[in-house]
Amino acid sequence: LSEGIELKNVSFSYSGNTQALQNLSLSLPRGQLTAFLGKSGSGKSTTVDLIMSLFQADTGQVLVDGNPLEDYNLNSYREKIGYVPQEAQLLNLSIKDNLRWSLPIATDEQILEACKLANADKFVIELPDGFDYVVGDRGNLLSGGQRQRLALARAIIRKPDLLILDEPTSSLDSESETLIQNSIQTLAGHTTIVVIAHRIVTIKNADYVY
Numbered sequence: 001l002s003e004g005i006e007l008k009n010v011s012f013s014y015s016g017n018t019q020a021l022q023n024l025s026l027s028l029p030r031g032q033l034t035a036f037l038g039k040s041g042s043g044k045s046t047t048v049d050l051i052m053s054l055f056q057a058d059t060g061q062v063l064v065d066g067n068p069l070e071d072y073n074l075n076s077y078r079e080k081i082g083y084v085p086q087e088a089q090l091l092n093l094s095i096k097d098n099l100r101w102s103l104p105i106a107t108d109e110q111i112l113e114a115c116k117l118a119n120a121d122k123f124v125i126e127l128p129d130g131f132d133y134v135v136g137d138r139g140n141l142l143s144g145g146q147r148q149r150l151a152l153a154r155a156i157i158r159k160p161d162l163l164i165l166d167e168p169t170s171s172l173d174s175e176s177e178t179l180i181q182n183s184i185q186t187l188a189g190h191t192t193i194v195v196i197a198h199r200i201v202t203i204k205n206a207d208y209v210y
C-alpha cells in the first residue's frame, strides 16, 4: 500500500434488504489510524467487508492506491491484510500453531515478537506449556481478553499493510481493553489501521474518525 484505500460513492444492499450503505465515500490514508464510530447496524462491518472484498459494491468503487480493487489478485491482496473480528476464535491447537496458521514460516522469535506487540507475551509465558499450550475448542481455555490479544498477534505476525479491527475490545474487561488499546497505539504510525469502535476511548487517538 503506497497511498491508501478510497471508497467512492459506494452503495451496497444485502440481497432482498434495504440498503446497508448508500453513497458512501471515505479514504483510509496509508500509515494513519482511521476509526469508524456509529451505532449498531449503521454499516461499519459491511464497510470493512467491502474493503476486504468479501462483498462487492453494487455501485461506486473501492480504490487501492487509485486502482480498482477488482484489478488486484485477491489472494495476494488479502495476504496484506490483518483482520481481527469482533469475537475472534482460535483453533484447538497450541498458541504457536494458532499463530503459524497465519504465517506458516514464523520462527519462535517472530511468534514472541508478535505476542509482545499484542500484549500477550506475559500471560502466555505463565501458562503451563507456554507457547505450546493448547487453547481448547475455539480457545475456550483462555479468557476473552487473552483470546482477543492472541487474535491480534495472529493478525500482526504477517506484518500486514492494512490492519482491520472490528470492535476489538467490545466484550472485554477493562484491563484487556487497555492492553489492546496500548498495542494499537504502538502499531499506529507503522501500519495503516482501521478500527471499528463504539466507545470514545477507542478513537481518542485516531488520526481520522468517520
Ligand code: ADP
Pocket: 014, 015, 017, 020, 038, 039, 040, 041, 042, 043, 044, 045, 046, 047
Ligand atoms: P454495524 O457493523 O455498524 O453494526 P452492519 O454492517 O453489520 O452494521 O450492518 C448494516 C446493515 O446491514 C444492518 O441493517 C444489518 O442488519 C444489515 N446486515 C448486516 N449483515 C447482513 C447480512 N449478512 N444479511 C443481511 N443483512 C445484513
Ligand code: MG
Pocket: 044, 045, 046, 166
Ligand atoms: Mg459490526
